[in-house]
Amino acid sequence: MRGLYSSSGKWWPGAIPLVILWAVAAWTTMPAVEAELSARSAAALKDTILDKTKITAAGRDITLTAEAFSEEGRRAAVSAVEAVPGLRLVNDRTKLVPEASPYVWSIERDVVRVTLSGSAPLPASRTRLFDGAKAAFAGVEVVDHMALARGAPQRFDAAAMLLIDQMAKLKQGKITLTGTKVALKGMAKDLGGREAIAAALRNLPDGYSVGDNEIEAPPYVFRAYKDPVSGQVTLDGYVPDNAVHAALAGATGRKFFGDKVIDNLKASVGAPKGFVDAAVPALGALSRLSTGTLVLSDREVHLSGDAFYDVAANQIRGGLNKELPQGWTVKIDLSVKPQAAPVDxxxxxxxxxxxxxxxxxxxxxxxxxxxxxxxxxxxxxxxxxxxxxxxxxxxxxxxxxxxxxxxxxxxxxxxxxxxxxxxxxxxxxxxxxxxxxxxxxxxxxxxxxxxxxxxxxxxxxxxx
Amino acid sequence: MVALADFFWGWLVGSLLLGFAVGWISVVHRGPSLSKNAGLGVGGIAAVLIGLSLARLVPGRAGYWLDLFLAMVAAYLIGCAIGSWLRYWVVARQSQRP
Incomplete structure (x- = not known):
């Protein structure tokens, strides 16, 4: 043992080759070590939910940059990386995803594309909304401008998915969810689109409510033409249901005595309020014309044609206005038919x-x-x-x-x-x-x- | 560090062999020996380096290099000790025989 001690004083000459050996070892092993530790850290984070995750290795140290969705999630992610074998230190650069207040999410449809924007609470829900939109708008470009943010109201995903489905019923427009309040505007694809959306919105999750609903639908049109030459009255356009259809056909038969009624009416939802109460007197006014056209478009009545004599024209102008239900407007363009030749x-x-x-x-x-x-x-x-x-x-x-x-x-x-x-x-x-x-x-x-x-x-x- | 031995065990073995060779030669070598003061100095530096490594005070790549250096020095010293000890043993047997 004494010999070992005395010879140890002569071990120093090996220091120079050792240092050279060390320099080469440090230089050659470092990239592999760094890559291995990055891969192990990434594997350790596989089951955690983070956004903007970035792992950088310097020697045996890992710098973890990420945004977490909760304080627990953030700590769990850091601990998971700290537990990676071989790792020396973790530089914790994690923070929480910013909180949005008010929490706004929106979906907008224009002629060419559908755009999702605003905040989504988690990457998974963001993906689900994006996929849901792609499924709902097959063949239309869907653009994702959503950012992740904390502070979403409860059952946000369910509400947003329901709104995506409603957007599919619009030709164009925008639906915005602000907190738990839904605001809609736009133009429905179909005549009954507005009603269908209003009905579907009743299925919003508890706590959600509809604020401004400015959905417009294509005009609800009912038309009647009176042609004295062929002795025909043609009805076309829409009626709310079969009962109203029968009532209008009956009224037409009574008012246009002797004329043939050609009935091309179709039933559809979306009729304005007071439709029957407006259609019946308007048909009565049309029946007093020699030739004429009646158009009911939403809550607007447009009657044009020829009355038989002056007083009739005035009576129609004055009478129809009073007979229409509240909220309806009327536009009457009447002329008077030239008087026929006197006879004996x-x-x-x-x-x-x-x-x-x-x-x-x-x-x-x-x-x-x-x-x-x-x-x-x-x-x-x-x-x-x-x-x-x-x-x-x-x-x-x-x-x-x-x-x-x-x-x-x-x-x-x-x-x-x-x-x-x-x-x-x-x-x-x-x-x-x-x-x-x-x-x-x-x-x-x-x-x-x-x-x-x-x-x-x-x-x-x-x-x- | 142990978990990463895969990446540098070859270099540790190299250090060990280098140490073994130096240890083997040192027994019969007639060159100058390290003075007591220099030995203390080297020991002091080693203690400081070990302290720095254990306290993880050196950041990033330099930290890795320090750890690797200490591991290789340790392997070298073990090699020296084994080499010297074996040489003594061989020399002692040879001197008994005649």
Whole structure:
């Protein structure tokens, strides 16, 4: 042992080759050591959720730069790297992902692309939203401008996925989620798109609510054309459902007596409020025109065409405005049909008979109030009366045999009077008219069937 | 460091062999021996280096180089000790035989 000690004083000459050996070893092993430690650290971080992770090795030291989504996650990531075997020190440059307040996320669709922007809480939810958008907008470019941020409201993913699905129903627009408040604007693809979106938004997770909803839908259009040459009324466009369809078809049949109704209506959701209450009087106004077009577009009524005479044009202009439900607007472009050539009394009588064969003047039950459905027929009767200005006209009221004779007599007189008053209001001279009531004394059909009774309830025009 | 031995065990073996050779020669070598003061100085420097390494005060690559240096020096010294000891043993046997 003593010898070992004494010889150890002569070990120093090996120091020079040793230093050379060390320098070469340090130079050659370092890159491999650094690469190995980087790889081990990256493997240790495989199961942690981090953003912008960067691992740099210098010798046996690792510098970890990353953004974590929670303080626990951040500490866990640092500990995982610290536990890597062979590693000497960890330079901890981790921090937390910035917190967004308010937490805003949005999806926007324009002509060419769909853009996701704002904040997403985790890389996984960001990926899920991006993939969800790609699936919902197959064939459209989807751009991801989302940034990761903490502070998302609970069930953010579910809410955002639902909003992505709603965006697919829009042609273009933007949906923004601010905290738990949803704001929408844009144009729906389909007629019922606005309603479909409103219904789907009721499935938003608890705590979420809809703020501004400015979704617009393509206009809800209902059209009717009246063509006197072919004697046709054409209906097309949309109605809310089959019941309304039947009601409008029935009203058209009553108002456009004798005209053929061509019904091209389709049922669709998305009708504006008060659609039926607007469509029925608007059809009534159209029925008073010689030729005309009626367009209901959302809550706007546009009527154009030719009225039979001046007073009718004024009555239509004034009346339709009042009859429409609240919130509806009306635009009326009416001209008056040029008056037809005068005819003599015999032709006038034939014209009256022709008109009354197609339809009769209708009254409310047991009353002398003229049914609005008869306005079109009365306008034509008035136009005819204007063509024979010198003829005296007897207006005769008849009833069926139901009820008391005296009552029927009075009713028939009052009804004939009401018709005469109507004609006088239209500008015809009162001297030309006489009204008579005949009760049920002059039936034109048997009173034992409903059809027969309906024929007997009538107003006749007799030219003297 | 042990976990990384894969990368430099060859160099440690080299140091060990170098030490063995130097140790083997040192027994019969007639050159100057390290003075006591120089020995203390070398020991002091070694203690400081070991202290720095254990305290992990040297950062980054320099830290790795320091650790590697100390490991190689340790291997060298072990080699020297084995070499010297074996040489003594051989010399002692040879001197007994005649």
């Amino acid at each position: 009394a015999t032709v006038c009588q034939q014209l009256f008979n022709g008109l009354l064969a197609k339809g009769t003047v209708q009254f409310d039950s047991a009353s002398a109030t003229i049914d609005k459905d008869s306005a079109g027929l009365l306008d034509r009767l008035i136009e005819t009366a204007m063509r024979c200005p010198n003829a005296k006209i007897e207006v005769a009221g008849h009833t069926d045999s139901d009820g008391d004779n005296a009552f029927n007599q009075t009713l028939s007189e009052r009804r004939a009077r009401a018709v005469v008053d109507y004609m006088v209001r239209a500008g015809l001279s009162p001297e030309r008219f006489q009204s008579f009531g005949y009760g049920s004394k002059i039936p034109v059909a048997e009173n034992d069937t409903e059809a027969g009774k309906a024929k007997n309830r009538r107003i006749d025009f007799v030219v003297r």
